[in-house]
Amino acid sequence: MFDPTDLYTLADDAPSLSDPVLLYHFDGFVDAGGAGRLALGHLLAELEHQVVATFDVDRLIDYRSRRPIMTFDTDRWVECESHELAVHATTDATGTPFLIMSGPEPDREWELFTQAVGVMVDYFGVSKLVTMHGIPMAVPHTRPLGVTMHASRPELINAQTSSFGRVQVPGSAAALLELRLGEQGHDALGYAVHVPHYLSQAEYPTAAVTALEAVTRGTGLVFPMDSLHDAARRTLEEIEEQIQASSELTTAISGLEQQYDAFAAGSERENLIAEPLPMPTGDELAAQFEAFLADREEDR
Template sequence: MRDHADLYELQPGFDIRGAVMLVVLDGFVDAGSTGKQAASALFDAYSAEVVATFDIDRLLDYRSRRPEMTFVENAYTDYTPPKLNLYLMHDDEGTPFLLLYGLEPDTEWEAFTAAVRRLVEHFSVSLTVGMHGIPMSVPHTRPATVTAHATRPELVAAHSPWIGRVEVPSSAAALLEYRLGEAGHDVIGFGVHVPSYLAQSEYPRAAIAALSYVAGATGLALPVQSLEESAKGTDAEIDEQVAASEEVQRVVSNLERQYDDIMTARQASDNADGLLAGDETALPTADELGAELERYLAERERGSEG
């Protein structure tokens, strides 16, 4: 059997046992740059030590995601190499945790997931938690909601599902969750719902929500408030743009009514026998969610070609 440890270089001197591992892979769906902003907040707040470095040359299609270089007058002066690393950080209370962060692999997904599983078992990771943003028909004027998923139902028992069954494009992070679950490891994923009209912009409120959900699931003391200032600035810009357009105001108003109807139905179901005892018509359908995702991917593709 192939030894997938050849996919990464493990740095010596780290004796970490039982820590939580967070996962943010940049490359697929991250509406509002939710996961990316959350990871940036962690790097800004804490010192990060590289525990393991993945062989990015084997995992990345450089032609589909070309790294940036700096050209000055008549010469190339700098190159920003792509990275995919496992980092060690300590939260506000000094609790150690791991962060797997970098570009999502383009190739060798099975080898990658097997390599990460090897690291999970090497460090006896107690819980793996992923976070990202997904586009949804929700208004920015209401509290952020989330699609929580896990390798065991008990891990997300506090979160009611938003959808029954839907076929979606896969990702390396999704496959990692699935494979770790097959191996008996606990994994939780948080897909924060980002207003579809803000999916292509940085939306700090979604990153704040992501860190809050992760903190609640792990007990880590994370820098949730560090994004508050930028969130207030973004909120003001959004309010200004909404105020300038009656059409946008109507859209937001309709989304608010839809959101309130859904939340009322979900609250009513808490007093019944589970979510599906309520009004299922208040939930977005698989086709609606698929359409939101297709729009997001199409818009992002057009943006990358610009």
């Protein structure tokens, strides 16, 4: 019988917290526009924080599938950028403490990992676990991004009506964590931001803004958002620059807008998850945007 506490190490100076929220996101699963990664990365960049726990990545991560970057200098190896899956303690803009868990999605021992997180949740007295990520949808960037909410109890999301029925999809460590800890009686919920499918492979800060705004509504945590709003504005300006330079893109976006507005105006809004569409908004459109944004990133 394996002991789940062997999977992590608590910091000696880990603080005592009062009912903190735990925000988490793991790299490796679907995250259109980098919604979850950018959101938590923004918080770690903006807020003072300390590592309170680290997981044993040698046990959890397959290094052959996610090889760490190593630096070779002249005639010797000088550095290895090791993987890190850690929990950070920080406070929001009002001084309310909360936790952030981030890093690569575990490749193995998922059930033991969820047990380990459960023990840690009890140790810190976590009141609520919240995850976030982006999913590609057939929606235009010129409309407000939607959010699909899910939770271990319907009361956590005000019994929101979902456009999804009962479906089976490939699992993720984040989803299993919500399921297993919910089964244990913990409050766990998540936000899936609807990201324009033609921007799903690019960094789309607007998706991170939407994710954090959803977290604020669901938890009461308040975050510094100015720099993220600035990044979102710059990205939208670059997208508009690309659209104005291409009549094909202008037509494609207009078609998506008409489709979106028609669904929104209907009595029942159908599922807009990205599927092949009878309009030029598929791989060609995505490739044009991705190439454009990549060029802009290189020019900075």
